[in-house]
Amino acid sequence: MNEIIPIPFPGMCGNCYLLKNGDNYVLVDTALRTKRNMLEEKLDELGCTPEKLKLIVLTHGDFDHSGNALYLGKKYDSPVAMHREDAPITENGRMFINKKKKRTLIDWLSRKFLQIDTFTPDIYMEDGMDLNNYGVKAKILHLPGHSAGSIGVLTAENDLLCGDLLENRKRPRLYYVDDAGAVQKSIEKLKQYEIRVVYPGHGSAFRFTDFSG
Ligand SMILES: [Zn+2]
Numbered sequence: 001m002n003e004i005i006p007i008p009f010p011g012m013c014g015n016c017y018l019l020k021n022g023d024n025y026v027l028v029d030t031a032l033r034t035k036r037n038m039l040e041e042k043l044d045e046l047g048c049t050p051e052k053l054k055l056i057v058l059t060h061g062d063f064d065h066s067g068n069a070l071y072l073g074k075k076y077d078s079p080v081a082m083h084r085e086d087a088p089i090t091e092n093g094r095m096f097i098n099k100k101k102k103r104t105l106i107d108w109l110s111r112k113f114l115q116i117d118t119f120t121p122d123i124y125m126e127d128g129m130d131l132n133n134y135g136v137k138a139k140i141l142h143l144p145g146h147s148a149g150s151i152g153v154l155t156a157e158n159d160l161l162c163g164d165l166l167e168n169r170k171r172p173r174l175y176y177v178d179d180a181g182a183v184q185k186s187i188e189k190l191k192q193y194e195i196r197v198v199y200p201g202h203g204s205a206f207r208f209t210d211f212s213g
Pocket of ligand 1: 013
């Protein structure tokens with residue numbers, strides 16, 4: 001039985017989640033570099049030790065989700081996993097390198113102020129990949145649209161960690177769309193599953209049925 005423990009961050013920073021099954025933990029997303037101390041304290045509080053943390057999954061490459069992946073991967077001796085299509089973001093420290101819409105001001109600001117670590121992920125995640133080997137009952141869904149390499153984590157209980165496909169700061173809705181066609185396909189794909197609760201990258205959890213598209 002999985003438990004999903006939100007580690008929320010307000011504002012522009014992405015939420016993190018600990019997916020827990022008994023003594024096995026998988027960390028989903030790692031927040032901004034500037035939130036490092038806060039995140040480390042929270043992980044300590046939650047009893048997340050190097051022995052228990054089996055994997056770090058990034059829902060996509062953006063820096064508000066990948067900012068502490070390299071650091072935490074080393075600290076906890078845990079592999080960092082993401083989709084191959086977003087690897088150019090973390091390898092080059094360029095958030096818009098693989099996006100259709102190039103937001104040059106945000107690109108420039110992020111590189112100037114965010115102290116970005118560049119890294120290559122240890123593992124590439126693909127659609128349908130099972131996380132059982134890492135001690136949790138869940139699988140990966142490729143959900144492109146916010147970025148080409150965006151993924152979600154669907155638990156055996158049909159709860160979804162959706163990254164930045166959907167958000168719920170004021171109400172459940174699409175987050176920033178880079179590729180509208182891909183987003184629509186990703187939403188259609190989700191409708192094939194009887195998803196219960198969605199845990200978004202920004203905002204609080206909501207029932208999937210409360211998302212009206
Ligand atoms: Zn985000």
